[in-house]
Amino acid sequence: MLFISTIFLLLYRGGNASRSEPVPIYLDNLLNAGREVYDNQSPPVQHDKEEVTVVELAMYIEGMSSFRTQTMDFQLDVYFQQFWRDPRLAHNETRRVLVKDKAVLHKMWHPDVYFANARIAEFHEVTQPNFLVWIQPDGSILYDTRISMVVVCTLNLEKWPLDSQRCHLRILSYAYTTEQLVIKWKEEEPITRNPNIAMSDMHIVDLYPGLCDGNYSTGTWSCVTAEFFVKREITHHVMQSYVPTTLIVVISWFSFWLDVEAVPARVSLAITTLLTLSTQANAARMALPEVSYMKAIDVWMGACMMFVFGVMIEFTIVNYAQRQGK
Numbered sequence: 001m002l003f004i005s006t007i008f009l010l011l012y013r014g015g016n017a018s019r020s021e022p023v024p025i026y027l028d029n030l031l032n033a034g035r036e037v038y039d040n041q042s043p044p045v046q047h048d049k050e051e052v053t054v055v056e057l058a059m060y061i062e063g064m065s066s067f068r069t070q071t072m073d074f075q076l077d078v079y080f081q082q083f084w085r086d087p088r089l090a091h092n093e094t095r096r097v098l099v100k101d102k103a104v105l106h107k108m109w110h111p112d113v114y115f116a117n118a119r120i121a122e123f124h125e126v127t128q129p130n131f132l133v134w135i136q137p138d139g140s141i142l143y144d145t146r147i148s149m150v151v152v153c154t155l156n157l158e159k160w161p162l163d164s165q166r167c168h169l170r171i172l173s174y175a176y177t178t179e180q181l182v183i184k185w186k187e188e189e190p191i192t193r194n195p196n197i198a199m200s201d202m203h204i205v206d207l208y209p210g211l212c213d214g215n216y217s218t219g220t221w222s223c224v225t226a227e228f229f230v231k232r233e234i235t236h237h238v239m240q241s242y243v244p245t246t247l248i249v250v251i252s253w254f255s256f257w258l259d260v261e262a263v264p265a266r267v268s269l270a271i272t273t274l275l276t277l278s279t280q281a282n283a284a285r286m287a288l289p290e291v292s293y294m295k296a297i298d299v300w301m302g303a304c305m306m307f308v309f310g311v312m313i314e315f316t317i318v319n320y321a322q323r324q325g326k
Contacts, residue, residue: 020098031107044086061193090139099133116170121149161237185209
């Protein structure tokens with residue numbers, strides 16, 4: 001009988017572990033009592049100058065857009081999670097406390113992390129604000145929110161369209177230096193993603209958590225990075241650029257089988273193929289920003305034009321030699 005009771009108690013506690021309680025009255029009173037009782041302007045360990053508040057981060061990537069070469073950025077849709085411990089909010093409830101009210105969140109201290117190289121970032125508000133806060137009995141807190149952002153990434157296009165890119169999302173604390181707050185990635189699976197993410201011209205190779213330099217003139221700030229390693233899909237560019245230009249070069253070689261005296265036909269064929277290649281090269285350049293270095297597609301287009309131009313030079317030399325012989 002004792003064994004059965006013990007099993008029942010364990011199952012009951014295990015079943016309740018994943019459930020949440022609303023904010024209890026005494027915790028709500030604590031948050032409303034003012035800064036003399038609970039100071040939401042100070043980190044949890046502000047009273048102890050020897051310690052710093054440690055905030056662990058995790059991120060689940062729900063969606064990701066293609067990398068845009070013209071604006072050199074990409075879009076992210078993430079569930080951003082922050083973990084820290086605030087002993088001031090420890091409670092005696094048997095289950096975690098769930099906070100879904102933004103007014104309550106604003107009364108709590110929470111990290112002021114921001115995305116340093118995000119051009120735009122915004123919270124999701126439909127149909128309700130997409131966030132939650134769990135407060136465990138010992139004061140451990142999880143703050144989870146959904147964020148969409150446009151992240152700046154300086155692309156290296158020297159090998160375009162055969163390139164791969166490494167882009168970083170930099171995350172820092174805005175107001176607290178490393179003497180007060182340290183942010184770091186969780187040790188187990190800090191960055192995960194939706195396996196169904198598909199981009200039109202890129203595919204994700206891997207995601208890496210990392211650290212970055214947070215030294216500024218105003219102090220040293222804790223800084224972490226999320227690195228995105230992506231490779232460009234080549235199929236589209238093979239069909240749209242490489243195959244057509246190869247065929248144009250082969251067509252220009254048809255003039256070798258034309259009679260050397262068929263001047264209009266050979267000149268028309270060479271000029272037409274040269275102008276078509278020029279149009280193809282301009283179309284490829286229109287999709288890219290103006291950069292100061294040569295790209296792989298420029299080398300390819302230049303080589304194709306040299307082959308076609310060589311056909312015209314060959315015809316000119318042969319035609320001149322024939323007329324001189326006569």
